[in-house]
Amino acid sequence: MPLHMIKLCVGVSDVETLERNAALSDWRVVHTRMTPKRAAELEDGGSLYWVIKGSVLCRQPILDVSTIGEGPASRCEIRIDARVIRTAPLARRPFQGWRYLDGKDAPADLTRADATDLPDDLARELRELGAW
Secondary structure, three states: OOEEEEEEOOOOOOHHHHHHHHOOHHHHEEEEOOOOOOHHHHHOOOEEEEEEOOEEEEEEEEEEEEEEOOHHHOEEEEEEOOOOEEEEEEEOOOOOOEEEEEHHHOOOEOOOOOOOOOOHHHHHHHHHHOOO
16 A cells, blocks of 8 residues: 655645646645655655645645755655545644555545535535435
8 A cells, every 4th residue: 555645735725726726836846844754655656635624635646755955954845746636525633744644544536426516524524424
């Protein structure tokens, strides 16, 4: 199973906004302070899962993880695919930075058959109640 990364999508209120911004070149690189020690595993089929308003709602495949600079001034750049793939909503509490996400714990991708016109928060609540 691939190893993934999960991160809060700060300043984005919904998946549609992320989809629009993903088309811009500067949104294809995510900057973090710490370089993941398991970067090779992330590059081998991993994705960056985005937490938007308390739920994991989508992911973007990771293309490359690299460290820029040296010493205290170094930083990590994660290059991601422009495709935004919607996932089944998964509630997630706020956290700082990023976390690893094992493949077995990652939410499933939504297919066109799964997609609805329901708002994401309503769909998440229906799933949590077991009604959908």
